[in-house]
Amino acid sequence: MSAANQQPAPGVNRQILLAARPVGMPKESDFKLVDSTVPHPASGEALVRALYLSVDPYMRGRIGAHASYAKNIDPGEVMIGGVVGRVTESNDPRLSAGDVVEGMLGWQEYAVASAKSLRKIDPASVPISTALYVLGMPGLTAYFGLLDICKPQPGETVVVSAAAGGVGSLVGQIARIKRCRAVGVAGSNGKIRFITGELGYDGGFNYRDTPDYHAKLKELCPNGIDIYFDNVGGEITDAAIRLLNTRGRISVCGQVSEYNAEEPQMGPRWMGQLVVKQARAEGFLVHQFADRFEDGLKQLAAWLREKRIKYREDVVEGLENAPQAFIGMLRGENIGKRLVKVAE
Amino acid sequence: MSAANQQPAPGVNRQILLAARPVGMPKESDFKLVDSTVPHPASGEALVRALYLSVDPYMRGRIGAHASYAKNIDPGEVMIGGVVGRVTESNDPRLSAGDVVEGMLGWQEYAVASAKSLRKIDPASVPISTALYVLGMPGLTAYFGLLDICKPQPGETVVVSAAAGGVGSLVGQIARIKRCRAVGVAGSNGKIRFITGELGYDGGFNYRDTPDYHAKLKELCPNGIDIYFDNVGGEITDAAIRLLNTRGRISVCGQVSEYNAEEPQMGPRWMGQLVVKQARAEGFLVHQFADRFEDGLKQLAAWLREKRIKYREDVVEGLENAPQAFIGMLRGENIGKRLVKVAE
Structure with missing residues (x-):
């Protein structure tokens, strides 16, 4: 089999490596598709064939030159990322060939991982791709980032930036479940139709055709903003504060507005606003809530079953298209959660 | 009696009014000394003769053109401020002539106030001026702003800006009581000697002769900064973050670095730092802790008695010098808490 028909040869593991640290917006040439050998699972490990992989904004930080919250990926290494896949070989009693699992397996067709690092998915109860979205990291991020960090109260107004993306599409719906008013900011009219039409957001605006964010937010939030769930930073955040x-x-x-910036971004200082408003800005990483993931997933699954949470996936086909899918996501192409389908 | 010898005529109440909204740093001409008539207390009220008044940074916000957290003072109104004084006439059973009280009575020699808005001070147990400092708003601000907002843990590093001022001089000492390392930033070598020599701060630096705040803070905080108590904003804050x-x-x-600015100040955006550090910035106003003031004052009084908290007052004599005392405080003249002594 040749590489031209994009099918893997038996025993061949196609992988996408980081080729170079991106400067500014990543380019396809910052990534490289290579053939390697399918690895074998050692004791306690399983070999997993990727079915879907996730492309997410946080990945930009992990391939950058600046220190982030976790070790950066170096050029030559396989790109990181969450994957849903099927166990093809297991050397651990917890898993069997055929099981569907989720784990941080990276942009590659096959990966071995310790069985205990893999989360088993029940393909009979939910579409398996939800393990990378509503019932995965984006869902948990929306859940804990809204409920734990902000403790929304009925009647409060919640503004969400990047409201049509993986996390943002869920935050507004959880806010509505908690009887808040949800207002979203996104980058196209189609996204605004999606969040207000399908997801039940109470309002929203397309920042790309809005000259005055502050005036628009004021119009959409007549009682002010109680909670701002920030995915983007920059001028939308300035207006919300x-x-x-x-x-x-x-x-x-x-x-995300800063992820591709090479220079520190400047903006109005607003620490003084926190004082007069007795307000709080709190950053978080979803793994800080790891000991409560199970509770979060149980609640999210219940809401999904009850159709109180809706979702839309934006699926790009083919491992080889992952870099392009990732870059497009950073540009805001996707409506809903962007995923890459690696195999059936 | 003439106005020239600065003694009040009987029945005359000297007051300092806001004459004009300051533009930038306040000038003495933004204030006006006037004679009015000593008022009479109605039922439930007391008449108080001012002994000390407090000048504090928050007052700049309250005389500005921009909305603040409370109603702004308009030109023609008596300047606000905390006062310790002696009751000269009472129309309420809770107070008697001769009692020493603290209240928000403004920059004037006499004021009437409802008895329930006045806090009785025991002049036998503590110097009465402490009711405007360690056992008053600055003390409570340091206490709740450090302990409630930041929950310091033993061994943590606490950095305090404006560390030699009314609030800052106390924050570092409370941090030390909680077995933290305290590092202060202030605007003169004398202030640094004061905080490290008298107050027990573990380190500090004079920002006016330090070219690189970040390098200096890094040297003084080899284990990084766990808590930053911010009184100033601007570049010191950028470096701490x-x-x-x-x-x-x-x-x-x-x-305070922004209080006299007419234009919004610009600086590096640092919201992204909050994410990667899972960190929190929280503004507060001391009155949000009002239902626990009594507990705070009890603890502060105990620490004062045990000499675990030391303090220094910077006293300017004469009501007529209050504007100058206030402006000087905004310029950073004072070491310790600036007060104005109005009468013996």
């Missing part, structure tokens, strides 16, 4: 109510809370999940 | 540890906390008490 100005409208924050007394005892307002900002859950700082991401700052 | 860069050194914040994982799960670091910023208690935002004031932003």
